[in-house]
Amino acid sequence: MGMTMTQKILAAHAGLDHVEAGQLIRAKLDMVLANDITGPVAINEFEKAGFEGVFDKSKVSLVMDHFTPNKDIKSAEQCKQCRTFARRFDIDNFYDVGNMGIEHALLPEKGLVAAGDAIIGADSHTCTYGALGAFSTGVGSTDLAAGIATGEAWFKIPSALKFELKGELQENVCGKDVILHIIGLIGVDGALYKSMEFCGEGVKSLSMDDRLCIANMAIEAGAKNGIFPVDEITVAYMDGRVKREWKKYEADPDAVYDETYVIDLSTLKPTVSFPHLPENTKTIDEVGDVPIDQVVIGSCTNGRLEDMEIAAKILKGKKIHPNVRGIVIPATQAIYKECIRLGYLDIFIDAGCVVSTPTCGPCLGGHMGILAAGERCVATTNRNFVGRMGHVESEVYLASPAVAAASAIAGKIAGPKGE
Numbered sequence: 001m002g003m004t005m006t007q008k009i010l011a012a013h014a015g016l017d018h019v020e021a022g023q024l025i026r027a028k029l030d031m032v033l034a035n036d037i038t039g040p041v042a043i044n045e046f047e048k049a050g051f052e053g054v055f056d057k058s059k060v061s062l063v064m065d066h067f068t069p070n071k072d073i074k075s076a077e078q079c080k081q082c083r084t085f086a087r088r089f090d091i092d093n094f095y096d097v098g099n100m101g102i103e104h105a106l107l108p109e110k111g112l113v114a115a116g117d118a119i120i121g122a123d124s125h126t127c128t129y130g131a132l133g134a135f136s137t138g139v140g141s142t143d144l145a146a147g148i149a150t151g152e153a154w155f156k157i158p159s160a161l162k163f164e165l166k167g168e169l170q171e172n173v174c175g176k177d178v179i180l181h182i183i184g185l186i187g188v189d190g191a192l193y194k195s196m197e198f199c200g201e202g203v204k205s206l207s208m209d210d211r212l213c214i215a216n217m218a219i220e221a222g223a224k225n226g227i228f229p230v231d232e233i234t235v236a237y238m239d240g241r242v243k244r245e246w247k248k249y250e251a252d253p254d255a256v257y258d259e260t261y262v263i264d265l266s267t268l269k270p271t272v273s274f275p276h277l278p279e280n281t282k283t284i285d286e287v288g289d290v291p292i293d294q295v296v297i298g299s300c301t302n303g304r305l306e307d308m309e310i311a312a313k314i315l316k317g318k319k320i321h322p323n324v325r326g327i328v329i330p331a332t333q334a335i336y337k338e339c340i341r342l343g344y345l346d347i348f349i350d351a352g353c354v355v356s357t358p359t360c361g362p363c364l365g366g367h368m369g370i371l372a373a374g375e376r377c378v379a380t381t382n383r384n385f386v387g388r389m390g391h392v393e394s395e396v397y398l399a400s401p402a403v404a405a406a407s408a409i410a411g412k413i414a415g416p417k418g419e
Helices: 005-014 038-048 073-088 103-109 124-132 141-150 175-186 201-205 208-221 232-238 305-315 333-342 344-351 401-410
Strands: 024-028 031-035 060-063 093-095 118-121 135-138 152-156 159-166 194-199 225-227 259-264 271-273 281-283 294-297 325-328 353-355 376-379 395-398
Touching: 005 024, 005 118, 005 135, 005 194, 005 225, 031 038, 031 103, 031 141, 038 073, 038 141, 060 073, 060 103, 073 093, 103 124, 103 208, 103 333, 118 124, 118 141, 124 135, 124 208, 124 225, 124 232, 135 225, 141 152, 159 175, 159 201, 175 208, 175 259, 175 271, 175 281, 194 208, 208 225, 208 232, 208 305, 294 305, 294 401, 305 333, 305 344, 305 401, 325 344, 333 344, 344 353, 376 401
Parallel strands: 031 060, 031 118, 060 093, 118 135, 159 194, 159 259, 194 225, 294 325, 294 376, 325 353, 376 395
Antiparallel strands: 024 152, 271 281, 271 395
16 A cells, blocks of 8 residues: 655654554654744743753754734743743754744745655644645644654654645636635545645646645644645755755555545635635635725735735735725745835835734734724634634634735725726
C-alpha cells in the first residue's frame, strides 16, 4: 500500500520505511514555533517539567505578533517572558517589535521552513507551511514545551483527502476563494484529523501566496494539515531564502485517500463566508445587500505582498465609503517596506485607510480594530466565529483582498467589478 506526501514525510522523520493511517509515531522536528500568547504557556510547562535546555536554538522560533506592539500590561508581561526565555537560551529566531511579522508569513519569508520539513507550532494556523511541501500542524502548548526541549513529537498518522485542481482562476479570483469554496463544500469538520493534499495541473496556476493562503485555512475544515506538491514555483520561492538542504516528497501512485474531490478553478467566483462559520459560504452574486462598518485587509491568511497589490489596484484613485473604517495590515516588515516602495501605502492612506505595523491584531479580537455590538466587518482573516473580532453581537464576513477592497469602497459587501 502506497503512502501520501504527508505519510512519507512523517515516516522519514520517524526513521520508518512505511507508516499507515492511525499508526502512532514519534518524529523528529525541523522547527518548533510559538507566539506571544502560546509561548508563555509553553515556557511555564517547560519549566514545570524541569527541562534545562532547548534541543536546537536554531530550530526554535518565538514570534511576538498577536498583541504587539503591546496593548496592555498583561501582553507586555507575556512578551517579556518570551524575551527572557529567548535570551536565556540564545534562541536564534526571536522576532520582536521592529523586526517581526505575523508568524506564518514571517517564517516562510525568512527561509526557516522548507520542503520536506516536519514542523509544529502552538498556533492552529501552523498548517500554512504545507504550501512549501512540508508537514506542519498546530499543537497544544504542553506538546510544544516537549518539542522545544527534545526536538520530537508524537503523531497519529492521518488519513488523507485528495483535492485535484483543474483549470485556472479567473480575474479577481484567488486562493482565498478556492479554500472558502472547499470549506463550503466539505464543511468545517469535513477533513477532521485528515491531511488535505492538493494536486493536479491546476496547481501550477496558483502563486505561492495563493498556496500559503489555502494551506493556512486547512484547519478551518478540521484538517491535521494541508500540503502542496513541490514544483518550480516552490523551488523558485525557496531559492535565496532557504540556506540548507531540503527534500521533495511525492505521493505514491497507489496512495490511499478517503475521498477525492475535483475542483475546476475556472468555474470559481469570488466567495464570501457569512457568520458564524467559515463553511457558511455564498458566491458574490448570492450575497445580497449587506452594509458594513469595517474592512480588515491583512492577517496570516491574506497579508502578503500579492494581497496588498490586489487591494491597492482596486483602491487606487478611490475613496472608501464614509461609513467604513478601512484597516490594512502588511504581514511583515519586509512586505511593509515593499508596499512603501511600490506606492501602495500612499494608495491606502489616500483612500482613507489606516495602515498598521505587522500584527495579528483584529483577527482574534486582540486590538487594532475591535467591533462593537451590531457592527459588521469584511475581513481577509480566517475565522468568523461568534465574538471573534469583538462583541458577540458583531459579525465577520470572510473574503479575499479583492472583495474586501471593493466592499470598503461600496460600503457594503461587493465584488471587485461591482457585483
